[in-house]
Amino acid sequence: MDTIKTNPMKKTIYILLVMTLVLVSCKQTGPVDYALVSGNITGKEGELTLMSEDRTFSKTLESGKDGSFSDTIRTKPGHFFLRDGKNVVRLYLAPGNEVRVNADAGDFDNTLSFSGKDAASGRYLKLKGKTITDLTGDMKSFYAQDETAYREANKGIGTALEKILDSMPGLDEGFIRKEKRNLHYEYLNALNIYQNYYAHFADDPDFKVSDGFLDELAGMDYNLVEDYNFSSSYRQLLQDHYRERSGKLSESDSLPGEIAYMKVLTTIPDETIRNGLLFGHASNNITFVSDLEAYYSIYASASTDEENNAVIKKSYEELKALSGGNPSPVFSGYENYEGGTTSLNDLRGKYVYIDVWATWCGPCKAEIPFLKEVEEEYRDRNVEFVSISVDRNKDRDKWKAMIAEKELKGVQLLADKDWESDFVKAYVIKGIPKFILIDPEGKIVSSNAPRPSDPELKKLFEEVL
Structure with missing residues (x-):
């Protein structure tokens, strides 16, 4: 039998090639x-925004001149909102999912469609939203x-x-199972909000649901x-x-x-x-709390999520720098409704009460009558009332129209970059209305x-006056 000689170098190369293919595979x-x-x-050309339903994740997606976009999303499974600035698409995403969203911006609702191996959840959520709107x-x-x-x-x-x-x-069995439970929770939540909603829409502020109306919530598992x-x-x-539990603790x-609410949350097993x-509470509310040190101490003692903790610690440290007596962050060159521009330094020598x-x-507009009353009462005192709108620049006409319609007084300004304005970010403003008081020296x-x-x-x- 003949013996075939092999080149050692070729053999080595062959082995390495096989190993590489195995690793790639x-x-x-x-x-x-x-x-x-x-x-x-x-x-639609420009940016799209993808945000998780719980607002813990947000990512900007770039779209080309033809409106096309594509991106990978690395985050926990959940519901998301895809926004193009005007229209909203609801999606369910999990690792491994592939979904394609197509629409014409000029006729969005009628042209919205989904494709890809996980398109079914998008189709379901679209039809779900329409059905709820039609039946409500x-x-x-x-x-x-x-x-x-209402119950029926x-x-x-x-x-x-x-x-x-x-x-x-085409729906995943796991999605179906979880969504069926979600539909039950949506029903229970509808019962839970009924008292407040009826009181508002029926103009009956003293309304209370009857005994037994919420019995279906009894025995619910909160874990x-x-x-x-x-x-x-x-x-x-x-x-x-x-x-509800924290309300009782707050009172007692x-x-x-x-x-009280944070203390109650620390008891969750x-x-x-x-x-x-x-x-969720700290990221949205830490900027509003009356006792920052106590609030942060409770949070830090109970949270074990290092990524979350880093975010809240950053906000805490930023807010500490905003304690009374510290120099205020400034704004410069904000458009003034009366013409020209205004900077915080222009107002030195007076107390400045700022309404963002x-x-x-809605809650901002609800404060307008009270703000007018306070402005009138203190108009001859050493305080300047300044309202800073975080409306987008493209909504400037809406801003001007509301000032005229509501006959707003004081110094009316438009922030230069809405929520991204340096002044807004420096004050760690997470929600509005937000009120700030600065002394005549800018502190x-x-x-x-x-x-x-x-x-x-x-x-x-x-x-102080």
Whole structure:
């Protein structure tokens, strides 16, 4: 038998090639840690924003001149909102998902479609939203129904949605299972909000639901991590449950509401839920708290999520720099409604009471009558009332129109870069309205001043003016 000689160098190269192919193959078949979101929104060029439903994740997606976009999303599974500045698409994303969103910006609702191997959840959520809108109809009429009619209407919505869910082809079994539980939580949450909504829409502020109306919430399990991660209605029910407990603690121990709420959250046995609710409240409310040190101490002692903790610690340190007596951050060259521009330094020599607001903000507009009253009462005192709008520059005409319509007084300014303005970011403003008081030397009196409707504002003015 003949012997075939082999070249040692060729053999070595061959072995290395085989090993490389094996490694590449293994890498390609490993678990994917991202979702792929792509699509084309015709007539839309520029940026899209993808934000998680719980607002813990946000990413800007760039679209080309033809409206096309594509990006990988690395975050925990959940519901997301894709916004093009005007229109909103609801998506469910998890690692390994691939979904393509297509629409014409000029006729968005009628042209919105989904493709890709995980398109079914997008189709379901689109149809779900339309069904809820159609069956709810006019909000005032819907929420002003009597208890029996309201309960039955919500049961009917749940039944219709479950039929859609069962008949939608291509949905993942895990999604179906979790969504069915979510539909039940949406029903329970609808019952839970009924008292406040009826009181508002029926103009009956003293309305109370009858005994037994909320019996279906009795015995609810508040420690279901999978449901917490999937369902915003379940999370809302949890928050309301713990707020009710914190209200009792606040009253019994004479604690500020935000301190009592954080104390209650520290007692949650499940780590994921505890961390999530602590972070959710702190990320949105730490800038408003009356006792920063106590609030942060409670948070830091109970949260075990290092990534969350780094975010809250950064906010805490920024807010410490805004304590009374420290120099105030400044704004420069803000557009003045009366013409020209205004900077904070132009107002030196007076106390400056700043209202950060926007034309689209309901709670901001609710403060207008009270602000007018305070302005009138203190017009001859050494205080300047300044309103800074965080409306976008493209909404300048809306800003001007509301000032004229509401006959707003004081110094009316438009921030240079809305929420991204240096002044807004320096004051760690997470929500509006936000009120700030600065002394004649440009030092902070209060970075979280009382709002005009709060009697404490006049007490503060009498102390310093």
